[in-house]
Amino acid sequence: MNPITASTSSRTIQKPRSIVWKFYKIPIDPAEKLVTCPSCDLVLKFSGSTSGIFNHLKTRHKEEYKLLKDKLEEKELATDSTSADREFAKSFATALLPFRFAKNPEFRNFLRHKPTEYSIPGPAKIKKLIDSMANEHVSKMKADLEGIQNYTILTDGYSDLKRSYHFYSLHISFIDSTFERKLRFLTLKSIDKGDHLAISEVLNNALNEFGLRFNECSLLTSDAASPLVLLAEKQLIDRVHCGCHQLNLVITDFVKEKSVQKVQAKVQSFARYLSKNKATKEKLLSLSTKDNVKIPLPLPLSPTRWGALSILIDRYLAHYKSALDLSDLKEYLLRTNELDSVKEIGILLKPIHQGILRLERDESFVSEIIPTLIFVKKQVEKYQSAHAAKLLKCIDVRIDACLENRRLISCMLIDHRYAYVDGWNSLIDWKSVENDMNKFDLTPIPYTSVASDTEETDDTDLDSFLDCSMRPDGSVVNDLKSELIRYRAFLTTTRPTYKNPLVFWKGQCANFPKLSEIARILLASPASAACSERTFRFVPTVRNVIYNFHFSRCSDFIRQKKRNRATIGTINSVLIVNELSRSQRPVSDTEEEETDSELSETDQDTMEDDSDEDIDQ
Structure with a gap:
């Protein structure tokens, strides 16, 4: 092998040509000491240094100088942009990122908000930021949910084909004192097993993390996966089979x-x-x-x-x-x-x-x-x-x-659009459903309307004696049964046309105090667990161009947790921040992501919804 010599190993580094030679004509003879200005024909001395002729250009011909400078900057910018594009493309190849990441809304927001003098944080800081954002979400939500009872759990999960990795999302819904329903995303958790014990443990710990108790849950809305059916049965809570999943x-x-x-x-x-x-x-x-x-x-x-x-x-x-x-x-x-x-x-x-x-x-x-x-x-x-x-x-x-x-039938009774409608009489025995309502009556014991002392009838006054029938009878007990009788009579004679039953109960809470509180329990849940299902709907599979395998983003991250040095806690933080970020995107970004996901849903055999596991038919 020939030894490396100075002539072969060293490269000639040429200094960038000065901007002045875009204006002046370069002398043919290297020994020439004079240069003529093309604008004013002034002969300038040139002794190898461009300082003098540059100063003349800058001070005497400002417009020409500005045009030259702008053209040079545009060219440099174009060169820098091309170079940046190439380096950006390399990052996709070396990190095996899906090409659609270039359209990621959060990444584009980062580029827009990036300060001029910005130093990219290292892996440790990125991890710390993600953990911090997840913890902020937990703290804020915990404060918002303080004192919440009789809430509904909405959950869904998915696993890979080999069922090596399982993920479960957790949402809750409840109706506040103003009869507005609140639907809140709590967390996403990865679990080792997909059985009812593992799922129950994860959900229990997640609820405790947000200051909620499992025994204060009123309903579980989910698909019919056998682990979730068994979980609800052992937890002694009602379960409603997700309406969309049933269809x-x-x-x-x-x-x-x-x-x-x-x-x-x-x-x-x-x-x-x-x-x-x-x-x-x-x-x-x-x-x-x-x-x-x-x-x-x-x-x-x-x-x-x-x-x-x-x-x-x-x-x-x-x-x-x-x-x-x-x-x-x-x-x-x-x-x-x-x-x-x-x-x-x-x-x-x-x-x-x-x-x-x-x-x-x-x-x-x-x-x-x-x-x-x-x-x-x-x-x-x-x-x-x-x-x-x-x-x-x-x-x-x-x-x-x-x-x-029975929970579903009770919900229909408390919904003014369906309660006591003749068309349902062949399917529903409203009397038996009324008996079921006692289960949801959590208000104090029946109360009695008693006339005040100032309203007592004066038997010595004729006017008072004649008007006594206008006063309430102190012997009338306002219990759940009497409210149901009045509720049925009210709907039979003047059924309101509100499309939202919560609007009806907000206006009638004074007339039906017990039933309105029951409505806050029974109407807390949507008809489906779509909010949890959407958590996984837009997690498209990504074709690994080297090994020609399909991975879901979450599963891929879990598989590489050793390489990523990610603990289970960090993985859960990543999942939480992922869902929070997507839920905060504008609608247009979400629709675009849905379209991209549909275009890549071919051969998605590696991602499988847990609802396919032991479905209770």
Whole structure:
């Protein structure tokens, strides 16, 4: 090997050319001592140093100097920007970050708010900041929730395919003294096991962390995962099966029919092909755009997405006409009878999807679950087909299960929109439901209205004697039973038209003090655990370009906790800050993230909702 010499190892470092040579003409002869100014023809001395001619340019020709300086700065800025882009791209490659991180709202906010003189913090400080933000959330929420009782727990979880990692979110809802419902995110926790003991322990500790007691919880709203069912039973609290999950299970049961499975398979194969062929996808999008189709393309959806089949069929049918013009998609075109089956199933599933969209609102009420199922049933009954008959059986199974839940029926009684309505008499025995209301009556013992001494009847005065019937009877007891009688009479004669039952009870709390307090308990929960489900809905899987595996962001972080030097406490802090940050984003950012997530929901077999585990059918 040849030794490295000075001539081969050293590089000639050229000093950047002065700005003056963008203005003056460089002398051809290096020995030349004079330079002519191109603007004023003044001959200037030049002895190897540019100080003199630079001073002339700066003082005598200010406009020319400014133009030259601006052009130079623009060029340097362009060079710096290109260099920065390259380094930014390298960070994605070395950290194996998903490319969509470039659109991360929090990262972009950081760039906007970054001071000019900013030093990037190290890993230890980043960890400390995340822990601090999580602790601030706990402290603030603990103060806000002081004294809260009879609250509802809303929870959901997911795990990886191997069930090595489990995560559970915790929200609570309650109605304050002004009859406004508050829905609060508390925490996200990772747990080692997904059984009821581990989940119960984590939720118990989380509630204690926020100053709440588990035995003061009135209701658990969740899916029908067996660990959660057993948890509620052992904890002696009522449980309501998430309304959206029930509607989704109707679809799940319906898809077990072979004829429906065939339709699902054809639509899904079309979606899978489209997701794997970018050129075809772009062509289809272009054709559909020309046809004024604004519905998203039919791309694969997560199997745990509520109403996924209904969504996929709607998108498939919306773009089917455009697909006829693409040679790549000829294999996925259908016969007339097959296309008719897809259309029929899409029509039958549409009211179910409408119900999901209604019940997943945070403003929904538990009392709306049974009416929604009845609405879906009535819509399906309009069709006389084999598919409709099979779907009706699936709906009836869910309705029967709901009618056995006394908590749900009690919620309907306390909701003025449904209580004592004749249309429900064939399904609900209101008298038996009235007896159940005693369970929720936590107000003091029955009180008696007694006339004051100043209102006593004067039997010596004729006017007083004649007006005595206008005064309250001191022997009338105002207990729950009497309130229910007056409540029924009130609704029978003058049923209000408020869409929100809390508005009704806010106005009637003086007339029905016991029932209004019961309403604060029974109407505290939304109709679904959508707030907790959303915690995991936008956690898209990320394709690892080196190993071609799929990871969820949370699971990936857990797998690398040794490399990240992250304790369980730090992991939980990261999860909390992640959810808090996303909940504080503008709606536009959330919608954009949802769209990006849908485009990457292909082959999400590594992320699995815990609701699929031992479902109580």
